[in-house]
Amino acid sequence: MKKQSGITITDIAKELKISVATVSRAFNNHPYVKPELKKQILEFAKTHGYQPSSLASGLRKGKTKTIGVIIPRNNRNFFSNIISSIEEVLTTAGYNTLICQSFESPEKEDSNITTLINSNVSGIIISHCLGKNSHKNIEEAINKGIKVIQFDRVFNAPQTSFVINDNKQGAKEVVLHLLKQGYKRIAFFYGSLTTNIFKERQLGYLEAHKEMGIKPDTSLFFKNTLTREEGYNTTKQIIDKNIKFDAIFSCGDYSALGAYLYIKERGLKIPEDIGIAGFADEPFTEFTTPSITSVNQNDKEMGRLVAEQLIREIENEKSTQIQITIPTIVKYRESTQRL
Amino acid sequence: MKKQSGITITDIAKELKISVATVSRAFNNHPYVKPELKKQILEFAKTHGYQPSSLASGLRKGKTKTIGVIIPRNNRNFFSNIISSIEEVLTTAGYNTLICQSFESPEKEDSNITTLINSNVSGIIISHCLGKNSHKNIEEAINKGIKVIQFDRVFNAPQTSFVINDNKQGAKEVVLHLLKQGYKRIAFFYGSLTTNIFKERQLGYLEAHKEMGIKPDTSLFFKNTLTREEGYNTTKQIIDKNIKFDAIFSCGDYSALGAYLYIKERGLKIPEDIGIAGFADEPFTEFTTPSITSVNQNDKEMGRLVAEQLIREIENEKSTQIQITIPTIVKYRESTQRL
DNA sequence: CTGAAAGCGCTAACAC
DNA sequence: GTGTTAGCGCTTTCAG
Numbered sequence: 087m088k089k090q091s092g093i094t095i096t097d098i099a100k101e102l103k104i105s106v107a108t109v110s111r112a113f114n115n116h117p118y119v120k121p122e123l124k125k126q127i128l129e130f131a132k133t134h135g136y137q138p139s140s141l142a143s144g145l146r147k148g149k150t151k152t153i154g155v156i157i158p159r160n161n162r163n164f165f166s167n168i169i170s171s172i173e174e175v176l177t178t179a180g181y182n183t184l185i186c187q188s189f190e191s192p193e194k195e196d197s198n199i200t201t202l203i204n205s206n207v208s209g210i211i212i213s214h215c216l217g218k219n220s221h222k223n224i225e226e227a228i229n230k231g232i233k234v235i236q237f238d239r240v241f242n243a244p245q246t247s248f249v250i251n252d253n254k255q256g257a258k259e260v261v262l263h264l265l266k267q268g269y270k271r272i273a274f275f276y277g278s279l280t281t282n283i284f285k286e287r288q289l290g291y292l293e294a295h296k297e298m299g300i301k302p303d304t305s306l307f308f309k310n311t312l313t314r315e316e317g318y319n320t321t322k323q324i325i326d327k328n329i330k331f332d333a334i335f336s337c338g339d340y341s342a343l344g345a346y347l348y349i350k351e352r353g354l355k356i357p358e359d360i361g362i363a364g365f366a367d368e369p370f371t372e373f374t375t376p377s378i379t380s381v382n383q384n385d386k387e388m389g390r391l392v393a394e395q396l397i398r399e400i401e402n403e404k405s406t407q408i409q410i411t412i413p414t415i416v417k418y419r420e421s422t423q424r425l
Numbered sequence: 426m427k428k429q430s431g432i433t434i435t436d437i438a439k440e441l442k443i444s445v446a447t448v449s450r451a452f453n454n455h456p457y458v459k460p461e462l463k464k465q466i467l468e469f470a471k472t473h474g475y476q477p478s479s480l481a482s483g484l485r486k487g488k489t490k491t492i493g494v495i496i497p498r499n500n501r502n503f504f505s506n507i508i509s510s511i512e513e514v515l516t517t518a519g520y521n522t523l524i525c526q527s528f529e530s531p532e533k534e535d536s537n538i539t540t541l542i543n544s545n546v547s548g549i550i551i552s553h554c555l556g557k558n559s560h561k562n563i564e565e566a567i568n569k570g571i572k573v574i575q576f577d578r579v580f581n582a583p584q585t586s587f588v589i590n591d592n593k594q595g596a597k598e599v600v601l602h603l604l605k606q607g608y609k610r611i612a613f614f615y616g617s618l619t620t621n622i623f624k625e626r627q628l629g630y631l632e633a634h635k636e637m638g639i640k641p642d643t644s645l646f647f648k649n650t651l652t653r654e655e656g657y658n659t660t661k662q663i664i665d666k667n668i669k670f671d672a673i674f675s676c677g678d679y680s681a682l683g684a685y686l687y688i689k690e691r692g693l694k695i696p697e698d699i700g701i702a703g704f705a706d707e708p709f710t711e712f713t714t715p716s717i718t719s720v721n722q723n724d725k726e727m728g729r730l731v732a733e734q735l736i737r738e739i740e741n742e743k744s745t746q747i748q749i750t751i752p753t754i755v756k757y758r759e760s761t762q763r764l
Numbered sequence: 765c766t767g768a769a770a771g772c773g774c775t776a777a778c779a780c
Numbered sequence: 781g782t783g784t785t786a787g788c789g790c791t792t793t794c795a796g
């Protein structure tokens with residue numbers, strides 16, 4: 087099985103009776119190439135359909151024009167939006183986008199990183215899976231000269247730039263809103279406090295209570311309640327157990343949806359009996375009845391910023407690491423308006 | 426800026442006082458390597474963190490373990506699901522996934538293909554943008570030995586395997602259902618008949634009418650009505666113009682949503698006054714009030730099949746090209762139930 | 765400004 | 781079974 091690899095730099099050199107070095111220089115707009123010669127080379131290349139081999143140049147330079155992106159999963163509105171804008175920015179800047187999903191498995195995430203290192207990517211954009219606690223791999227990547235940037239779910243440990251949402255502020259605003267609507271006992275659905283986003287949202291929850299002079303009841307904190315199913319079941323359990331609560335603030339829209347479904351099924355009224363607020367602003371939250379209050383994370387903007395910053399760090403030796411926090415926007419909807 | 430490229434095959438050979446060829450053979454489980462030696466090499470590699478350079482082997486073999494995937498955009502439920510399952514299958518099989526979005530621009534799609542060719546991908550998975558009509562690039566890729574497989578939006582021209590939905594059947598079932606519900610004048614919202622999926626869905630529309638002995642009115646066919654905004658505006662226009670119709674079958678859920686929003690805004694009743702059905706089974710269709718009938722495309726399955734078939738063709742010289750049609754599943758919801 | 769030449773890390777004849 | 785060696789296509793000193 088042969089591969090007609092197409093015309094190469096050597097072919098051009100031979101044809102034009104010049105050296106490969108000159109041809110190479112012409113393509114890399116190296117300063118010292120006589121303009122006419124350069125023009126001639128470029129023209130020849132164009133008419134003959136020359137395509138540079140990124141493998142060869144990558145091997146030679148020890149660096150490629152490709153970036154790896156690692157996310158928990160692509161079929162979540164938040165992440166697919168992010169990937170979409172990351173890819174757009176990277177392509178425009180001449181980079182390829184290698185995509186990897188960890189499926190919330192630390193082992194998969196590790197092997198993804200290894201794969202990316204072997205592929206000689208020049209940068210890695212990552213949002214960690216839940217339960218990740220080692221960053222040996224990330225450090226290895228950094229040591230090999232790969233620029234790493236984190237977003238959304240980040241660690242402080244390996245020193246990298248990152249882009250996150252103002253989770254605390256978003257959560258605080260929502261919970262404040264709930265409290266002002268007269269809800270007094272707000273259940274908090276989250277993933278795990280080892281992950282920054284949940285920790286920060288919890289802080290927002292607590293701050294809102296403090297600001298309103300209301301003592302939060304930590305027995306209303308429910309861990310590992312992020313999926314639709316978990317939201318449904320947890321809501322069922324707390325109602326069945328007769329635990330007193332009058333609202334739910336969930337760190338994810340899918341579990342908020344699960345709660346919504348169970349509450350309706352049970353014949354209770356939203357927002358009158360129970361208020362519901364989620365996080366992520368998944369498209370469906372706008373169309374349920376009642377529509378569900380949620381926190382928009384400015385996905386596209388986040389993707390753009392993270393990609394741009396990474397490129398900056400790759401192309402600019404003296405660029406410094408930065409931490410960007412993007413404001414969240416609370417979408418106030420019917421599920422929390424009972425006044 | 427140096428790159429500590431890590432330990433290489435040569436280092437191992439030197440250290441173990443054997444030749445690089447043997448080391449290479451050991452890693453590629455070439456038959457003729459003495460088991461003990463092989464074990465020794467693998468062990469050494471492991472403890473010293475050897476990582477093979479995919480660039481080098483790719484350059485040498487003229488082929489890499491990466492696959493390019495081109496889609497219109499990633500932030501559509503259908504495509505993000507597909508990408509998610511494609512990436513899962515490819516990673517498991519040891520391939521990397523390079524993702525490119527055409528954003529419905531033929532030029533971007535072309536340049537994506539070129540990029541993928543330059544990256545020496547061994548395969549391309551593609552769903553074309555609207556309005557694409559040349560396939561010169563695809564043919565070029567095929568000529569260079571790159572396996573190409575199409576899905577969803579496909580061409581017949583360059584002979585490749587493809588995986589599509591049974592669009593005609595899905596559309597036929599929905600329209601049949603509408604007609605049986607007593608709707609008589611069904612508006613048809615679509616993209617362009619040069620794209621297979623719309624053509625096929627139109628055929629389904631027509632067959633359903635034929636089967637019911639009802640003559641379709643082609644003045645109810647509205648082109649380029651796929652976005653939420655277009656769906657909204659088109660619905661407004663046909664109502665304003667007093668065009669008689671009592672149902673809408675849209676090739677996309679977003680335009681169905683636009684129609685839904687306008688109709689509700691106008692104070693008309695769904696499904697009593699106007700029935701609505703969409704295509705794609707976007708998550709929100711389940712939660713609107715009334716919920717919107719739509720056609721599920723079995724996204725994950727499609728992604729899996731397309732990736733598996735591509736791998737088969739890459740790894741198996743004698744594998745033949747095939748066309749797979751996946752059944753669609755109509756999700757009957759409230760927006761079309763008026764009996 | 766241009767050319768010659770030395771590899772980047774790996775694979776695959778070809779010898780032994 | 782194992783070693784030698786010639787590149788894959790490109791970049792980059794080092795000489796002119």
